[in-house]
Amino acid sequence: MLSREDNQLFFDKISMKELAKKYGTPSFVYSEEKIVENFLTIKRAFSSTTTDICFAVKANSNIGILQILARQGAGFDIVSGGELARVLKAGGDPKKIVFSGVGKQDWEIIEGLQNEIRCFNVESAAELEKIAQIASSCSQIAPVSLRVNPNIDAKTHPYISTGLAESKFGIKIDSAEHLFQRAHEDPHLNLVGIDCHIGSQITEIEPFRAALNILINLVQRLAGKGINLSHIDIGGGVGIKYKDEEVINWNDFASEIKKSMKDIPQRLILEPGRSIVGDAGLLLAKIILLKNNGQKNFAVIDAGMNDLLRPALYGSWHEIVSVEKRTYPEPVDWEIVGPICETSDFLAKARSLSIVEGDLIAILDCGAYGFSMSSNYNSRPKAAEILVADKSHFCIRNREKISDLFFLENLRST
């Protein structure tokens, strides 16, 4: 939780000024307490006897964060062999892993099979064939769930809308039935479920309800043909409050979902990412210099779009606060920009702040799709990641060093 004492910013009672002094900037800082609270809020809204929560690792894949969730008994939604390795390293239970993604490679499917994951969320007919073939050649039976595309408008940013007919994700709902039949008949496949994921940062319950009802309808038609599934997975996507959005209340969400699931024997799976870690992280940065181009004031900070891509990619809004609150100079509007050679390298626009060169700022709600989307663009070492827990702090990822940037590169010897 954020608080102020003597104008200084604290996160879970830890001084952000002290943390910046110890670990440097830019640094992502996460609250274990908030992550656990968010996870338990979802868990309590649903009943654990009918629902499984699989954290979407892509939102934040640091093994220190995954470890917190593994210890809470969470399952995991992964999209790559790399994410599988991370979950296993963090102590996650492979039997609670669902493997999503439109382009799983052979080695990733083999890894999933060898580790006996809960299921592969299959996104196409071609992928179903591939998994069946690999399972057959490994003399194994692959657990599969088919991801259908319910053609639902999630009413979110087009780049994070995934449930429309035009998107690359999932299997067209009208042609899904024969693929379920195909999976049901294959001796190397164990058809266990159906799933969908309609988008991210969704702020209304209705699109979820509509998608679930489409899935339930199909599940019942399949049952009529003797194809019985054991779970229905409605993906992730519940949004968080970045600015003034009215967000979904988990109890309201759960009661709507439960209404639809009444008399439905299948278990429910959720794949929340952002809603577990989004508001549990902030990005600490330092103002390198201030400049004015005759039209606008710019605060150039030591974090850029390589550290936090969301504003550049989606025009998304993050609250920005000073680590030390000033009374002077008078606040004026600032464009908060990074040092990267791109006009899209901005973190925030027109923010009224009282700042001077060298000040520390905190960019809030960066726990999801922050570090996990970061890069080394402009040869910038990746930020450190710090966990605040039990009134203490732990470095869960060291700041990259300059030598790390070209550690894997080779000079020709001739």
Ligand SMILES: Cc1ncc(COP(=O)(O)O)c(C=O)c1O
């Ligand atoms: C298949 C799948 N499941 C879950 C998620 C997590 O979504 P969110 O972080 O919005 O909860 C995503 C994110 O895009 C996804 O693609």
